[in-house]
Structure formats: C-alpha cells, structure tokens
Amino acid sequence: MRFDILTLFPRMFFSPFQESILGRAVQRGLVQIRIVNIRDFALDKHQVVDDTPYGGGQGMVMKVEPIGRAIEWVKAEDASARVIHMTPQGRPLDQERVRELSSFAHLALLCGRYEGIDERVRELFVDEEVSIGDYVLSGGEFAAMVVIDAVSRLLPGALGSDRSAVEDSFFNSLLEYPQYTRPLEFTGRTVPEVLLSGNHCAISRWRRKEALKRTLTRRPDLLGRAVLSREDRDLLEEIRKESVES
Ligand code: 6GU
Numbered sequence: 001m002r003f004d005i006l007t008l009f010p011r012m013f014f015s016p017f018q019e020s021i022l023g024r025a026v027q028r029g030l031v032q033i034r035i036v037n038i039r040d041f042a043l044d045k046h047q048v049v050d051d052t053p054y055g056g057g058q059g060m061v062m063k064v065e066p067i068g069r070a071i072e073w074v075k076a077e078d079a080s081a082r083v084i085h086m087t088p089q090g091r092p093l094d095q096e097r098v099r100e101l102s103s104f105a106h107l108a109l110l111c112g113r114y115e116g117i118d119e120r121v122r123e124l125f126v127d128e129e130v131s132i133g134d135y136v137l138s139g140g141e142f143a144a145m146v147v148i149d150a151v152s153r154l155l156p157g158a159l160g161s162d163r164s165a166v167e168d169s170f171f172n173s174l175l176e177y178p179q180y181t182r183p184l185e186f187t188g189r190t191v192p193e194v195l196l197s198g199n200h201c202a203i204s205r206w207r208r209k210e211a212l213k214r215t216l217t218r219r220p221d222l223l224g225r226a227v228l229s230r231e232d233r234d235l236l237e238e239i240r241k242e243s244v245e246s
Contacts, residue, residue: 001155002032002106003148004081005141006070008049008062008113010035012141022149025158033148036108038062041069050113059115064124067110067117071125074108081106083127085117086140086147090129093147097130101147102154109147111140173226175214177207209235 005013013035017026025031039047042065050060074081082104091097101107110117110126114136122129132143152158180191194206212235215222228236 001030001102001104001152002034002078002081004034004036004074004106004108005111005144005148006036006038006067006074006108007111007139007141007144008038009111009139009141010037013145016145017148021158022152024160025152025155028157030155030158031148031152036070036074038066038070041073042066043069053115060113061115062112062117062121064118064120067121068125071108071110078106081108083108083110083125084147085110085112085122085126085129086131086143087112087116087129088114088131088134088136090131092134093130093132093150095150098147098150099154102151107147107151109140109144111144113139173215173222174211175219175222177210177214205231205235208232209239212236213239 007013013033017023017033022031026033039049042049042063048063049066050062053059053061071083074083084101084107086109110121130143130147132146137143180195184191184196192206194202197203208231212223212232215226216236216239226232
C-alpha cells in the first residue's frame with residue numbers, strides 16, 4: 001500500500017516510520033511512504049504557500065495553487081490515489097473507517113495547517129476529510145501519522161506471523177484484558193493465580209471477564225455495539241453482582 005504525505009513540514013516525518021511495526025512494514029515493502037513538500041510546487045521566486053485571508057482575520061490560509069499542483073502531480077502518476085484532507089472538521093476516525101481505508105491501494109494525505117486551506121482545495125481536489133478526534137492540533141501532520149500507523153498494521157503480514165489484528169481492542173468492541181510478565185511479585189503485588197494455573201479454559205474465561213469489566217467501567221458506550229455471547233452475558237451478570245457486594 002502506498003501513502004503520499006503532502007506537507008509543509010517534511011522533516012516531521014523523518015523518523016516515525018523507521019520504528020517498530022510500521023518500520024518493519026516499510027522495510028518489508030508492505031508500505032511505501034513518500035513525503036511530498038508542498039513548497040516545491042510553489043512556482044514564484046519566494047515559493048509562497050500561504051497568504052492572509054480574504055475578509056480579514058487571524059492567521060494565514062494555505063493557497064490553492066501549490067496544493068493543487070502537488071495533488072495533480074500525485075494523480076498524474078496514479079489517478080486512483082484517494083486524497084484525504086486531515087482536518088478537525090473531518091469525519092472522526094474509528095477502527096471501522098481505518099479498516100475501510102486499508103482497502104485503498106494509495107492514499108494521499110494532505111496536511112493542512114490549523115487555520116485552514118483555501119476552500120477551493122476541498123471543492124476541487126479532496127475526496128474526503130478525516131479528523132482523529134475532538135481536540136485541536138496545530139497541523140495535520142501528527143494526524144496523518146496516526147492514519148498511516150493504524151491502517152498499516154492491518155495489512156496482511158504487518159504484525160508478523162503468529163499475531164493477528166483480529167484479537168485487538170475494538171475489533172470486537174471490547175477493551176483488552178490486563179497483561180503480566182515476570183517478575184511474579186513486584187513490591188508486594190503478585191500476578192493473578194489463574195494465569196499460572198496452566199488451565200487454558202480458566203485463563204480464557206478470566207481474560208474475557210476482565211475485558212468485559214474494563215469495558216463496562218471505562219467505555220460502557222462500546223458494550224452497546226459489542227457482539228456478546230451467552231457466556232459474555234453471564235460474565236457481565238457476575239461482574240454486576242460482584243460490584244454490588246464490594
Ligand atoms: Cl486531522 N488536524 C488538526 N489540525 N487537528 C486535529 C485533527 C486533524 N484531528 C483532530 N484534531
């Protein structure tokens with residue numbers, strides 16, 4: 001899968017894609033990431049990419065011509081590239097949308113500065129707008145990294161052989177159960193007995209119950225969407241009873 005990042009700040013992307021799962025996906029050639037400097041598409045002597053807003057007001061607005069040329073350059077090579085404008089005004093990203101985005105072969109992520117881009121960019125060149133949550137970033141760069149990370153890890157082979165994205169939180173709308181590794185005891189706190197029992201059935205049940213408990217207390221909104229089995233409902237009943245007792 002290919003990602004083009006259209007930005008005024010190419011250096012922000014120099015190291016994030018060299019680490020961890022994403023770095024490995026890049027190394028293996030599962031994902032190709034190209035940084036496109038919008039300033040290279042400003043043809044005037046001073047390579048101006050922004051200007052004051054018509055009608056007055058604070059801040060600067062990104063000009064239409066350099067962005068338009070950059071996008072046309074991407075599209076000339078691959079007309080099927082999907083152009084996504086990263087903006088807090090976009091549709092909020094969730095795991096379902098991440099999954100849908102992973103089915104495109106080529107995404108071009110346009111990073112705007114917070115004050116905005118000329119409206120004609122959206123009208124003429126943008127296929128969709130994406131936000132990563134209800135808070136304000138000073139530009140779309142970090143949001144683009146979030147999209148690339150979340151999408152790339154879903155590509156076949158990205159997580160390595162024995163792990164699958166299927167198990168992750170949100171796939172089935174539950175938060176993850178707690179994990180432990182050595183040492184067995186740390187400042188008087190021990191690992192739950194059941195995890196040492198070797199009883200895989202009991203361990204699965206405990207983990208499912210903890211996942212349900214965590215989701216119930218932290219994100220009850222997710223439980224409404226989760227696909228729950230008969231056993232899940234029994235576990236939830238147990239959890240409710242236990243919380244009444246304690
Ligand atoms: Cl995509 N951009 C900016 N500037 N702020 C954001 C965002 C994007 N998503 C959430 N906040």
